[in-house]
Structure formats: structure tokens, C-alpha cells
Amino acid sequence: MKPATLAAQALGKIDETTRALVPPLHVTTTFLRDPDNAYRSGNVYGRADNETVREAEAVVGALEGAAATLCFGSGMSAALALFLSLPAGATIVAPKVMYWALRNWLATEAHLHGLVVVFVDTEDAAALSGAIRPDVALVWLETPSNPLWGISDIAEAARLAHEVGALVAVDSTCATPIFSKPIELGADVVMHSATKYLNGHSDVIAGALCFARADALADRARKIRQQFGLILGPFEAFLLIRGLRTLDVRVRRAAANAAELAARLSNHAEVAEVLYPGLPHARGFEVAQRQMRGGFGGMLSIRLRGGEAAAIATAARVKLWKRATSLGGVESLIEHRASIEGAGSPCPTDLLRLSTGVEDVDDLWRDLDEAMAGS
Numbered sequence: 001m002k003p004a005t006l007a008a009q010a011l012g013k014i015d016e017t018t019r020a021l022v023p024p025l026h027v028t029t030t031f032l033r034d035p036d037n038a039y040r041s042g043n044v045y046g047r048a049d050n051e052t053v054r055e056a057e058a059v060v061g062a063l064e065g066a067a068a069t070l071c072f073g074s075g076m077s078a079a080l081a082l083f084l085s086l087p088a089g090a091t092i093v094a095p096k097v098m099y100w101a102l103r104n105w106l107a108t109e110a111h112l113h114g115l116v117v118v119f120v121d122t123e124d125a126a127a128l129s130g131a132i133r134p135d136v137a138l139v140w141l142e143t144p145s146n147p148l149w150g151i152s153d154i155a156e157a158a159r160l161a162h163e164v165g166a167l168v169a170v171d172s173t174c175a176t177p178i179f180s181k182p183i184e185l186g187a188d189v190v191m192h193s194a195t196k197y198l199n200g201h202s203d204v205i206a207g208a209l210c211f212a213r214a215d216a217l218a219d220r221a222r223k224i225r226q227q228f229g230l231i232l233g234p235f236e237a238f239l240l241i242r243g244l245r246t247l248d249v250r251v252r253r254a255a256a257n258a259a260e261l262a263a264r265l266s267n268h269a270e271v272a273e274v275l276y277p278g279l280p281h282a283r284g285f286e287v288a289q290r291q292m293r294g295g296f297g298g299m300l301s302i303r304l305r306g307g308e309a310a311a312i313a314t315a316a317r318v319k320l321w322k323r324a325t326s327l328g329g330v331e332s333l334i335e336h337r338a339s340i341e342g343a344g345s346p347c348p349t350d351l352l353r354l355s356t357g358v359e360d361v362d363d364l365w366r367d368l369d370e371a372m373a374g375s
């Protein structure tokens with residue numbers, strides 16, 4: 001079945017007792033032990049076991065074609081659980097341009113856990129190939145990547161990594177399982193900030209790891225989740241399932257809006273450059289066409305001819321677009337990204353990041369156009 005069908009019915013699970021179409025929210029922290037001391041239900045304690053979380057994992061896992069899926073209390077905790085699952089001394093290859101907070105952890109904290117991190121331009125095939133040496137344990141990709149929306153070639157990275165026995169993990173938050181299926185392309189793990197498109201309503205912080213195989217790595221990540229208490233809360237899991245039901249229509253509409261705005265902005269007098277992988281002159285367009293199906297996502301950035309001052313002034317003048325960080329919700333957001341990333345960021349100061357929502361595209365255009373014109 002297609003993702004739209006799987007998601008709309010949350011895999012068709014109903015409550016057997018009441019025949020409710022929407023399964024109940026399980027909030028219990030503990031479970032009754034059998035008289036003979038066994039735990040036949042398989043459920044012991046809420047830091048490891050929650051049925052609502054499992055239902056969310058089943059939907060996300062089906063969308064990604066995963067053999068095992070774990071939901072976490074945030075995208076960051078999902079990613080960190082994977083990094084901490086690697087053996088001490090493991091070498092990670094990571095992109096130069098990627099989600100800022102995660103890049104920051106890899107650059108400043110990972111070594112405290114015995115990890116070695118090598119940053120490369122993963123969008124450059126030759127640079128990637130040069131970096132994937134025999135001592136590499138994990139290649140981390142983010143595609144399209146925050147906030148410049150470059151494209152890394154997942155299939156090529158998987159081919160190179162598997163030759164040296166390394167794994168490939170993909171932060172697919174901005175591609176979503178509607179437009180990209182990293183596991184089909186050879187990735188071993190897919191990570192999501194489910195805070196973004198998967199939930200889609202800016203009211204849940206959540207993360208997920210989807211594993212191509214239910215193997216020792218997945219078990220290790222589950223153990224770390226249990227030990228650190230990183231599991232997603234049941235109410236958040238319930239909201240995530242609810243949000244997932246409309247994933248397909250939301251992201252297709254957002255991507256159509258983003259593509260239309262990218263085309264119009266490319267001809268705007270105030271805009272020096274539009275960064276969007278769906279534009280034919282984009283650096284990653286060819287690879288994006290190969291590894292994304294049906295759309296290039298709802299994220300784009302623009303660089304303003306007037307520089308940083310014009311970017312900040314434009315963000316100050318929008319009325320419909322909301323000036324806020326984050327992405328992937330039904331409402332459109334605009335952000336002067338360099339301000340939040342701070343020192344050392346690869347983000348140019350004249351850049352505005354746009355998370356396109358599902359509003360009417362002409363309303364979005366008019367608001368942006370007026371804000372850039374200074375009215």
C-alpha cells in the first residue's frame with residue numbers, strides 16, 4: 001500500500017474491546033505482574049514499554065520500510081542515541097552543512113564520549129569518497145540539508161560506506177518518507193525530527209530512528225533509550241499518530257507551495273539567490289531528481305541583495321508568515337537563520353529560511369513580496 005493509505009488509517013489499527021477507530025491513549029507507567037511472577041504481556045514499566053508509542057512506531061516504520069523503529073522525546077535524543085550506540089573510538093563522517101544543534105554536539109561533545117568526527121562536504125561525491133576510509137563506522141547524511149538545502153547522494157554514500165563495513169544514517173526530516181525512502185536507497189538507519197513534518201502541527205517535540213534491520217544496533221539504541229529515559233511520552237505519541245494521518249496531503253501541498261514560491265522568488269528584484277533543490281540550476285538537482293519522488297520538500301531559503309539588514313527587515317515586516325524557528329508545520333515560518341545558529345555557522349547572514357505551510361500560495365507570495373518591498 002502507498003504511504004497515503006498507510007498513514008491515513010494509522011495502519012488500520014482499531015481497539016478490539018470497544019471497536020473504536022481511534023485506539024485509546026495508554027498513559028500507564030506500570031503493568032500488573034502475573035500471579036506466578038511472570039510478565040506475559042511483555043510490558044513491565046513505562047520507561048521502556050508503551051503501547052501508544054509502539055503504535056506511532058509502527059506507522060513511522062511502515063512509511064520508511066523499516067524492520068525496527070524507535071520513537072524518542074525529540075529528534076536530538078534520537079540522533080544522540082544512535083551516536084552513543086556506536087563503539088567507543090568510532091569514527092563518524094558528518095556533513096559540513098547540517099542541522100545546527102546536532103552539528104554542534106558532534107563538534108564539541110562527541111569527543112567526550114570517545115567518538116571521532118570528520119566533517120566533509122557530503123554533497124561533493126569526490127570529497128565524500130575521500131572521507132570514507134576503512135576506519136569509518138558511520139556516515140551521517142542530512143538531505144535536503146539545513147539551511148542551504150543541498151542534496152547528498154544516499155545510494156552512492158551507502159555503496160562507498162558498505163565497501164568499508166560502515167553504516168549510513170540519514171536525517172530525512174526535511175525529505176519526509178513521502179518524497180524519499182533512504183532505506184530503499186541503501187541507508188541503514190533513518191532519523192526524523194518528528195517535531196517537524198511527521199507531526200506537522202507545531203505542538204509535539206518528538207524523534208524517531210528507523211532501522212533497516214532489527215539487529216544489535218537497534219537493540220543497543222533501545223537500551224540507551226530505556227537507560228536514559230528518552231522514550232516519547234504517550235500523549236505526544238498519540239498526537240504524532242494523529243498528525244501522521246494527514247502527512248501525505250500536508251507535505252505535498254507544502255512542497256507545491258515551496259516550488260511555486262521558489263520559481264517566483266527566482267525572478268524577484270530583491271532576491272540574489274534562491275536555495276531550493278527543485279530548481280533546475282540547483283547544485284543537487286540531478287541527484288534530487290533521482291532520489292526524491294513526487295516533490296522536493298517544503299523548505300527553501302533566499303539570500304537578499306540588500307544583505308543582512310534587508311533580511312532582518314523583511315522578516316520584521318511579514319504579517320502572514322510567522323517569525324519563528326522550526327519547520328514542517330501547517331503554518332508558514334520565516335527565520336533569519338544566522339542569528340540563531342551563531343558563531344561558526346556556515347549560514348550566510350543575508351539568508352532567510354522559509355518553511356512553507358499549506359496556506360494559499362498567492363497569500364504567502366503577496367505577504368513576502370510586500371515585506372521585501374518595505375511596505
Ligand SMILES: *Cc1c(COP(=O)(O)O)cnc(C)c1O
Pocket residue numbers: 074075076077099102142146171173174192193194195196205206207327
Ligand atoms: C529540528 C531538527 C532536528 C532536531 O529535532 P528536535 O525534534 O528539535 O530535537 C534534527 N534535524 C533536523 C533536520 C531538524 O530540522
